[in-house]
Amino acid sequence: MITVELLEKYGVIKKSFDKNDIILEEGNLPSHYYQIISGEVKMSNYNDDGREFIQGIFYNGQSFGEPPLFLNQKYPANAIAVENTEIFILPKGNFMKLLEENPKVSIKIIENLAQRLYYKSVMAAEISTHEPEHRVLKLIDHGIAYFNFQKDKNGYLINFTRQQIGDLTGLRVETVIRAIKALEKKGELKIINRKVYR
Amino acid sequence: MITVELLEKYGVIKKSFDKNDIILEEGNLPSHYYQIISGEVKMSNYNDDGREFIQGIFYNGQSFGEPPLFLNQKYPANAIAVENTEIFILPKGNFMKLLEENPKVSIKIIENLAQRLYYKSVMAAEISTHEPEHRVLKLIDHGIAYFNFQKDKNGYLINFTRQQIGDLTGLRVETVIRAIKALEKKGELKIINRKVYR
DNA sequence: TCCGTTTTATGATTAAAATCATAAAATGGA
DNA sequence: TCCATTTTATGATTTTAATCATAAAACGGA
Numbered sequence: 001m002i003t004v005e006l007l008e009k010y011g012v013i014k015k016s017f018d019k020n021d022i023i024l025e026e027g028n029l030p031s032h033y034y035q036i037i038s039g040e041v042k043m044s045n046y047n048d049d050g051r052e053f054i055q056g057i058f059y060n061g062q063s064f065g066e067p068p069l070f071l072n073q074k075y076p077a078n079a080i081a082v083e084n085t086e087i088f089i090l091p092k093g094n095f096m097k098l099l100e101e102n103p104k105v106s107i108k109i110i111e112n113l114a115q116r117l118y119y120k121s122v123m124a125a126e127i128s129t130h131e132p133e134h135r136v137l138k139l140i141d142h143g144i145a146y147f148n149f150q151k152d153k154n155g156y157l158i159n160f161t162r163q164q165i166g167d168l169t170g171l172r173v174e175t176v177i178r179a180i181k182a183l184e185k186k187g188e189l190k191i192i193n194r195k196v197y198r
Numbered sequence: 199m200i201t202v203e204l205l206e207k208y209g210v211i212k213k214s215f216d217k218n219d220i221i222l223e224e225g226n227l228p229s230h231y232y233q234i235i236s237g238e239v240k241m242s243n244y245n246d247d248g249r250e251f252i253q254g255i256f257y258n259g260q261s262f263g264e265p266p267l268f269l270n271q272k273y274p275a276n277a278i279a280v281e282n283t284e285i286f287i288l289p290k291g292n293f294m295k296l297l298e299e300n301p302k303v304s305i306k307i308i309e310n311l312a313q314r315l316y317y318k319s320v321m322a323a324e325i326s327t328h329e330p331e332h333r334v335l336k337l338i339d340h341g342i343a344y345f346n347f348q349k350d351k352n353g354y355l356i357n358f359t360r361q362q363i364g365d366l367t368g369l370r371v372e373t374v375i376r377a378i379k380a381l382e383k384k385g386e387l388k389i390i391n392r393k394v395y396r
Numbered sequence: 397t398c399c400g401t402t403t404t405a406t407g408a409t410t411a412a413a414a415t416c417a418t419a420a421a422a423t424g425g426a
Numbered sequence: 427t428c429c430a431t432t433t434t435a436t437g438a439t440t441t442t443a444a445t446c447a448t449a450a451a452a453c454g455g456a
Binding site: 329330369370372373376391392 | 412413414415421422
Binding site: 161162163173174177178181194 | 402403404405406
């Protein structure tokens with residue numbers, strides 16, 4: 001996350017997106033740095049028969065889509081507004097100048113990329129070698145640590161739909177529903193009027 | 199990749215590992231920066247029944263294991279020497295000092311992390327939503343672009359065993375063998391005395 | 397408040413890859 | 427050069443999650 005003052009100094013602009021708007025598209029070449037002001041963004045892929053895989057979900061203050069920007073490669077996924085969203089957008093040239101002139105920002109970027117790489121390492125191993133229940137639980141625990149889940153008297157409210165959990169873990173929605181039921185039976189989590197708590 | 203001169207200036211040491219030696223272990227806290235001088239290193243996970251998932255394979259000049267170093271988190275995977283390997287090892291404190299005093303290195307680190315994140319994004323989507331043949335072909339094409347595969351009159355020699363391809367794509371070795379056969383039949387690649395070319 | 401859409405839910409069936417079994421070929425140390 | 431190990435290979439069987447079908451509950455705009 002880069003501070004508003006710094007972004008403004010380098011000529012950032014604000015842009016609004018409605019729910020379900022496409023912010024950037026797979027296959028396109030990157031030209032801007034994106035940082036969320038408010039709202040929620042997902043980056044995801046669709047395979048040939050329309051099945052979705054969610055690479056990640058991003059909230060206030062978080063940036064997304066930097067890797068291809070640094071590599072001059074095409075975006076490997078789409079970015080879509082999950083709800084109405086406001087975003088800071090900075091042209092690549094300005095962004096690079098900002099980085100050069102503010103070395104401490106580089107460290108922030110490194111930490112952010114490291115965090116995302118860490119998540120992807122954990123989930124890749126999960127998706128490849130573990131059963132549905134294990135995958136779902138790992139995603140939930142990651143979500144508690146890194147997403148903005150709220151804690152109340154029942155525990156952490158897992159603010160994902162079953163479909164989203166499926167799209168994040170490579171499982172179909174029915175499998176997720178059954179896995180969550182099984183996890184509840186084992187006492188690993190609670191279901192209170194359809195909402196999942198841990 | 200950080201230059202030898204710079205590493206030496208900050209007190210790097212060399213260390214040798216034999217084939218199959220464990221360089222660092224899942225669950226441990228990081229304390230050093232690692233950069234390969236010669237040889238080959240894999241980072242991988244093992245699930246409860248010993249099934250392996252290879253996070254990545256690294257060669258001369260490449261570094262590995264940085265994300266947890268930047269985050270002060272436990273390693274999410276093991277690093278193992280695939281063959282006899284020499285490695286530059288720099289203590290965390292020295293490495294951080296090097297970064298602070300050489301801002302251009304930060305950009306290199308960013309590019310490297312971005313590249314690895316890119317690979318993981320592509321493979322995560324593959325593993326979650328595509329059939330074995332597609333997954334194998336995608337890995338092979340990625341390998342051609344980013345690993346040191348050699349080109350000769352038959353095309354690029356894919357320098358992975360079927361088992362390695364399986365461990366990188368989350369498939370069992372028999373499935374990989376059958377997928378490669380099917381891809382040959384479709385003309386997507388060649389098998390010349392058991393070696394795969396593309 | 398009504399109605400279309402989304403989300404959660406459950407049972408039956410199917411398909412695809414994993415597993416199991418076995419073996420030939422190749423490789424690499426001793 | 428020999429022999430143990432690794433790699434590639436193939437067929438049969440099983441298992442597991444996907445798929446298919448259907449529906450109730452909840453949600454959200456108009």
